Amino acid sequence: MKSRPSGFGIEQLPRIVRGEGSYLIDAAGKRYLDGSGGPAVFCLGHAHPEVNAAITRQLQDVAYAYRYLFTSSALEELTATVLRLCGAEFQDLVFTGSGSEAVEAAMKIALQYFAARGLMNKRHFIARRRSWHGNTLGALSISDFAQRRRAFEGSLLDVTFVSAANAYRMPDGVRREDLVGHLAAELEHAIVSVGPERVAAFVFEPIVGAAGGVVPAPEGYAVAIQAVCRKYDVLMIADEVMCGAGRAGTWRALEFDGIVPDIMCIAKGLAGGYIPLGAAVVTRAIATLIHSEHGAYMTGHTFTGHTAACAAGVAVQDILQRDGLVDRVRRDGAALQESLREALAKFDEVGDVRGRGFFIGIELVSDRSTKAPFPAKRALSFDIGARAFADGLICYPCSGHVDGSAGDTIIIAPPYNAADAELEQIIAKLVSAIGSALSGS
Numbered sequence: 001m002k003s004r005p006s007g008f009g010i011e012q013l014p015r016i017v018r019g020e021g022s023y024l025i026d027a028a029g030k031r032y033l034d035g036s037g038g039p040a041v042f043c044l045g046h047a048h049p050e051v052n053a054a055i056t057r058q059l060q061d062v063a064y065a066y067r068y069l070f071t072s073s074a075l076e077e078l079t080a081t082v083l084r085l086c087g088a089e090f091q092d093l094v095f096t097g098s099g100s101e102a103v104e105a106a107m108k109i110a111l112q113y114f115a116a117r118g119l120m121n122k123r124h125f126i127a128r129r130r131s132w133h134g135n136t137l138g139a140l141s142i143s144d145f146a147q148r149r150r151a152f153e154g155s156l157l158d159v160t161f162v163s164a165a166n167a168y169r170m171p172d173g174v175r176r177e178d179l180v181g182h183l184a185a186e187l188e189h190a191i192v193s194v195g196p197e198r199v200a201a202f203v204f205e206p207i208v209g210a211a212g213g214v215v216p217a218p219e220g221y222a223v224a225i226q227a228v229c230r231k232y233d234v235l236m237i238a239d240e241v242m243c244g245a246g247r248a249g250t251w252r253a254l255e256f257d258g259i260v261p262d263i264m265c266i267a268k269g270l271a272g273g274y275i276p277l278g279a280a281v282v283t284r285a286i287a288t289l290i291h292s293e294h295g296a297y298m299t300g301h302t303f304t305g306h307t308a309a310c311a312a313g314v315a316v317q318d319i320l321q322r323d324g325l326v327d328r329v330r331r332d333g334a335a336l337q338e339s340l341r342e343a344l345a346k347f348d349e350v351g352d353v354r355g356r357g358f359f360i361g362i363e364l365v366s367d368r369s370t371k372a373p374f375p376a377k378r379a380l381s382f383d384i385g386a387r388a389f390a391d392g393l394i395c396y397p398c399s400g401h402v403d404g405s406a407g408d409t410i411i412i413a414p415p416y417n418a419a420d421a422e423l424e425q426i427i428a429k430l431v432s433a434i435g436s437a438l439s440g441s
Contacts, residue, residue: 033394045418051312204217210398242268332358384433
């Protein structure tokens with residue numbers, strides 16, 4: 001079980017036939033408790049009857065009408081809902097079919113904004129080490145995920161990378177209390193080195209997902225970074241595809257930090273996986289100028305604003321708000337994290353348990369005092385994932401966050417409406433999987 005298999009730790013994929021709340025059922029009748037929401041997608045679990053009914057009603061009327069010929073009630077309602085949830089600073093959005101497309105759209109909107117101002121030299125992007133923004137070439141270019149970039153090197157954009165904002169793995173020689181200042185100074189140095197007249201945007205995940213194993217930036221980081229960006233007329237793009245839409249206990253992850261980015265990307269929790277859907281959400285100043293100078297955003301796809309997808313998004317967001325599920329995530333997330341920390345404390349190999357809301361990462365190390373990772377060939381996270389899967393638990397194993405190859409983390413990201421007993425079962429099954437993997441039994 002030490003080799004890295006396909007998928008999330010399984011060599012032969014079972015055939016899925018049904019979903020029921022927090023569970024998935026395969027063709028053999030085996031039930032899997034979805035402890036990670038797939039890759040942090042399923043905020044309402046599976047086969048929610050109200051979401052399914054909303055999609056069915058839309059399909060009975062019309063499945064989809066081309067966005068650039070028609071509007072629709074579903075599109076208009078979801079637009080209003082998202083803008084209300086994001087806050088008054090946001091004015092407009094572009095719907096996409098995925099998180100990667102949302103990031104790509106955000107990058108193009110940033111470039112279009114500076115084109116509208118006549119600043120055609122501002123074409124360069126800055127991003128962070130150990131980041132993941134998507135599979136399209138633009139989004140991949142601003143991602144520092146060696147395993148996923150390797151096959152495409154040579155065809156990616158020229159991007160400048162600065163350090164990850166990781167309080168567990170500090171830059172050499174930097175004290176914890178100096179971390180925010182160090183990272184802000186590093187970004188400023190990068191902008192000045194490239195030339196402020198060339199830099200369009202800084203792109204970051206407020207809570208790093210797969211590339212780091214759920215790494216919230218330290219307190220004060222977002223405020224300090226925004227100040228640097230504003231100083232040099234650089235846009236701030238927040239990639240909240242994984243950590244947003246309530247996953248961290250606030251609808252916008254950056255609500256926790258008290259700031260508003262210039263452009264924000266959302267996807268996974270927007271329609272909860274029922275139909276693929278994402279969006280790039282734009283603040284008033286950017287939207288106003290682009291519409292004034294160009295008339296419209298120069299980005300979009302055939303399925304932009306897909307009618308049935310928007311209907312799914314409306315249903316998901318209505319249920320989240322009606323049932324107070326984002327508040328539930330904020331209220332119960334700390335307790336879930338603490339319960340995981342207590343249950344895993346017996347393993348010296350568990351170096352860190354971190355996160356926010358129902359978005360929690362567990363980092364495994366060979367030596368807790370030095371934080372040295374396990375050898376990459378051990379594939380420990382995928383071994384744990386395979387054992388958990390065999391026991392009927394879906395978790396999200398990730399690797400390579402330390403040096404691009406070594407480093408093992410497990411992500412736990414249950415549905416917002418998972419029952420308390422299901423959360424307890426997630427912990428129990430994960431503890432069992434980690435224990436058996438570490439012992440080799």
